[in-house]
Amino acid sequence: MSNINILIVEDEAAIRGMLTIVLEQAGFSPIAAAEVDSAQKILADTFPDLILLDWMLPGISGVEWARRLKKDPSYRELPIILLTARGEEEDKVRGLEIGADDYLTKPFSPKELVARIRAVLRRSGKLQGGTQIVLGNLILDTEQHRLTIGEKQLDVSPTEFRLMQFFMTHPDKVFSRTQLLDQVWGRSVYIEERTVDVHIRRLRKILGDYGKEELVQTVRGFGYRFSLID
Template sequence: MSVQQPCVLVVEDEGAQREVLRYNLEAEGFTVVVAESGDEALLLVQEERPDLVVLDWMLPNVSGIEICRRIKADPEMRNIPIIMLSARSEESDRVRGLETGADDYVVKPYSVVELMARLRTQLRRTRPTTMGERISYEDIILDAAEHRVFRAGRPLHLGPTEFRLLATLMEKPGRVWTREQLLDRVWGRDIYVDTRTIDVHVGRLRKVLMTHGGENPVRTVRGTGYALG
């Protein structure tokens, strides 16, 4: 099994546009959830914790601008990239969208190919291993494209679950992950696994990382979960 693919939340009230986005994202291998209104979007952001939000400016009741502002005001969600879609092409509108917190601004009508490229750019920054990038932390290097890990220049042999676990921890060094969050990211949202399973795989990961010596880089946060560094 590969690294868990990113989850993208599409917030668009026009049915045809929403389905085009869903189709193209799923064709690229992404997990997709959709919302037709701002209120539904806010609920799904809380429940699903997507890796990226594609957000239409013009929505019924609560505007995309307000949704963006609320997401970016929440310390637990502000790092979720937001790509704002809008028919407003004036520079002042673009500036307003970006100043509200949007990470990118795409004017309608847009090229789906260009939108996908911009989406990948954002995910390369926040979920680099899903984009096949090579990432490093201290003397550990993880090559997502070739599915290989090195420490101090020496290859390590990780099982698929330990590889996904390490990739998750390395993407955000210092962040404390709860066991539930790790289960969602490493095993997937729709698979039931006992949280104690995490402890077993963290133990295996630590053992492999210390095969050739070196300090244990995976920190246990009592009562919460784990962090790298």
């Protein structure tokens, strides 16, 4: 995995150093910059596989730079994960609306960071090979396209498999129907929001057969959350 280059853009030296160490330990090749001007110079010489971008930066903000990159045909497909201390729902939605592929609210654990990076890289086709996502006794195998609870394999459709993959790599986070449509179905496909509800109901029924219906939770007024915590 050492051929996966990740550009870190973070102005706080301590966080930048921590992110560099975490990514190196995970087998990635990190390149760090303290602000957008330095990051732009790095881009002129190196095309990374993913950008880990702080929302608030001196000069040009991270979210503004992300917006510009996503409008540039040369960088439109370059995955971007925003790092933000902003926890408000409207800020998260704004981050995804400008084209960011994911967001992570500080503070976060190194394990979650690496899981989210790998999930975005898999979706973009930059990370190949069989991997398993494990939560409790749930195992999702992306190579064999299997979802199991204990030793029992669940009969899920391709869409429900992608939905579970997204949920399992983003546990305990609340997502609106629009966000789920963008992340699971894709931004280029027009599908009504109620389609999400239909697949959530099917997923709950399948999980309910194994006593796990409560894993997919409705957050009234916001959307859905996947959590092992009641």
